[in-house]
Amino acid sequence: MLTHLVLNDSLRESLDLMDSGIFIVREDFSLAYTNRWIREHLPSDLANKSQLEDLYVSHNAPLVLAKFRQMFQHRTMQYISSAFHPWLLPIPDKRIANGLMRQRGSIRPVLVKENGTSSASICALVQLKDVTDLMLQIEKFKEVSKKQKASERDLSRLALVAQHTENAVVITDPNGYLEWVNAAFTEITGYTLEEVLGKTPGHILQGPETDPETVIQVREAIANQEAIKVEILNYSKSGEKYWLEMHIQPIFDAQGTLERFIAVESDITDRKFAEEALHDAFQTIKRQQAQLDEELEQARQTQRVLLPNEMPEIPHAKVVSMYYPMAQIGGDIYDVFRLKNDRFGLMVADVTGHGIPAALVSFMVSSVFKNSVFGVMSPMWVFDMVNHNLYEKLPESTFATLIYGIYDSTRQVLTYGTAGHPPALLISTQDNTIHELSTGSTMFGVFPNEIASFEEKEVQLHPGDKVLFYTDAIYEVDNGSYEQLGMRRLKHLIWKHRHLPMEEIIQKIYDYGLTYSMRENFGDDVTMVGLEVLESASPSVVNNQDDDPLDHSFQSLL
Numbered sequence: 001m002l003t004h005l006v007l008n009d010s011l012r013e014s015l016d017l018m019d020s021g022i023f024i025v026r027e028d029f030s031l032a033y034t035n036r037w038i039r040e041h042l043p044s045d046l047a048n049k050s051q052l053e054d055l056y057v058s059h060n061a062p063l064v065l066a067k068f069r070q071m072f073q074h075r076t077m078q079y080i081s082s083a084f085h086p087w088l089l090p091i092p093d094k095r096i097a098n099g100l101m102r103q104r105g106s107i108r109p110v111l112v113k114e115n116g117t118s119s120a121s122i123c124a125l126v127q128l129k130d131v132t133d134l135m136l137q138i139e140k141f142k143e144v145s146k147k148q149k150a151s152e153r154d155l156s157r158l159a160l161v162a163q164h165t166e167n168a169v170v171i172t173d174p175n176g177y178l179e180w181v182n183a184a185f186t187e188i189t190g191y192t193l194e195e196v197l198g199k200t201p202g203h204i205l206q207g208p209e210t211d212p213e214t215v216i217q218v219r220e221a222i223a224n225q226e227a228i229k230v231e232i233l234n235y236s237k238s239g240e241k242y243w244l245e246m247h248i249q250p251i252f253d254a255q256g257t258l259e260r261f262i263a264v265e266s267d268i269t270d271r272k273f274a275e276e277a278l279h280d281a282f283q284t285i286k287r288q289q290a291q292l293d294e295e296l297e298q299a300r301q302t303q304r305v306l307l308p309n310e311m312p313e314i315p316h317a318k319v320v321s322m323y324y325p326m327a328q329i330g331g332d333i334y335d336v337f338r339l340k341n342d343r344f345g346l347m348v349a350d351v352t353g354h355g356i357p358a359a360l361v362s363f364m365v366s367s368v369f370k371n372s373v374f375g376v377m378s379p380m381w382v383f384d385m386v387n388h389n390l391y392e393k394l395p396e397s398t399f400a401t402l403i404y405g406i407y408d409s410t411r412q413v414l415t416y417g418t419a420g421h422p423p424a425l426l427i428s429t430q431d432n433t434i435h436e437l438s439t440g441s442t443m444f445g446v447f448p449n450e451i452a453s454f455e456e457k458e459v460q461l462h463p464g465d466k467v468l469f470y471t472d473a474i475y476e477v478d479n480g481s482y483e484q485l486g487m488r489r490l491k492h493l494i495w496k497h498r499h500l501p502m503e504e505i506i507q508k509i510y511d512y513g514l515t516y517s518m519r520e521n522f523g524d525d526v527t528m529v530g531l532e533v534l535e536s537a538s539p540s541v542v543n544n545q546d547d548d549p550l551d552h553s554f555q556s557l558l
Helices: 009-016 036-041 058-074 094-102 131-148 151-162 183-189 201-205 212-223 269-306 355-373 379-390 486-496 502-517
Strands: 003-007 022-026 031-034 078-080 104-114 121-129 168-172 178-181 228-235 241-252 258-267 317-324 332-338 343-351 400-408 413-419 424-428 433-437 457-460 466-470 526-533
Touching: 003 009, 003 121, 022 036, 058 078, 058 104, 058 121, 168 183, 183 258, 201 212, 212 228, 212 241, 241 269, 317 332, 317 502, 332 355, 332 526, 343 355, 343 466, 343 526, 355 379, 355 400, 379 400, 379 413, 400 466, 413 433, 424 486, 433 457, 433 486, 466 502, 486 502, 502 526
Parallel strands: 003 104
Antiparallel strands: 022 031, 022 121, 078 104, 104 121, 168 178, 168 258, 228 241, 241 258, 317 526, 332 343, 343 400, 400 413, 413 457, 424 433, 424 466, 466 526
């Protein structure tokens, strides 16, 4: 049902007393009334304008007029959000102008009977309001009450403002017993003024989950006649929980005697429940992350079992290694193990990707490889068995590369094969250069054995020779500008430090990669295994027919 207003002197006087903007608009958008606040704060040439659009900044007028049309068409309240502000023309009083930037307005339908008319017509009642403005009204009410000593009349004026605000307004006596509540209080709590009159708000609204410390703070503020702002959980008449942001302000008379308390309460239930849901979700994520970390640690320890605990002692030679997974577990694996007749296997493998998915595949590759090597003295045959057992068993778009060498420590011959893997690098003391050791074998898990091609080669090693097995992270690390380190720089770096022991060369490579990338890691799993021949095993010489010498020496790069 629409509110009926009689636009007579009494109503004008009441509206003129309000310290906020009030005006009434007819259906033809002419102004039936503007209150004192509007008239006083508009420039003099606009104070007596009769058309609605005269009050608005030109670029906002279409938006505002659309709100009025919607109200007149559907007879429903419309809100003007802060997006329309400042929507009055410039006002000299900067404090009020800044206040408008924070205000929201409402346009509500009313039936207005004007002087000289026999019937009421539909009009729009526009009111500006917000908590900031309301608190200003309370402060100004205190000043008026001290000057005029007419508290009852001033209280009725405040009630007129408070009755139309969207926030709950509560007025108590000096002891905290309720004297008056507005309609918004009833809407939020479900209690009418008759039900709460003479009771304390805490007695009827607080419940089992209301924070006792907050209650104590409020009681102490009331006892000390002080203002306070708190957030508190209350319960409605139906038992539903809701959250309030509550501003309590003491009101004193001209002699400084406490007359009453006024509380303005904003419903923040949605925000608090959203915060609680976010907190619960965060705690759930923390628990899941802790569980995942524990499982990752278990997986890391499991993967470490697949790696050699210590390097086997190789006659007249030594093997060193470095392994840094990008995450707690990775897709790289390596192994160094004794075969028979003073022969030793050296293997480095790389599975596409990194992290848990790659680690799971690396477990499979490691298991298949270890079941294929013992008793087999040919890398090519090992590759054939590994591929046979991995084909059509790896996840889609997943494959593995592998380099495997069998070092005969008696003959000091390395038999090797590379299945889609980067070549090993041989630092040769015989021709003072670096050789790439590679074969044309395909990667694992992509083609059946009928199509896949595997081969092996031999190279004779000599005292002082060093061989490096590694994964592609070593030379694919980039400098942040998508420029990779590359094989040329890697070879140059190795050549520069060729005189150092194998373990120091590996450390130089790793440190340089981090410096080149300007990051804390390579962005992928890093694995290196190095073999260094220390001295001659026998006077026998094996012809080196499989050398793949570089096209030029590195002397020009130094």
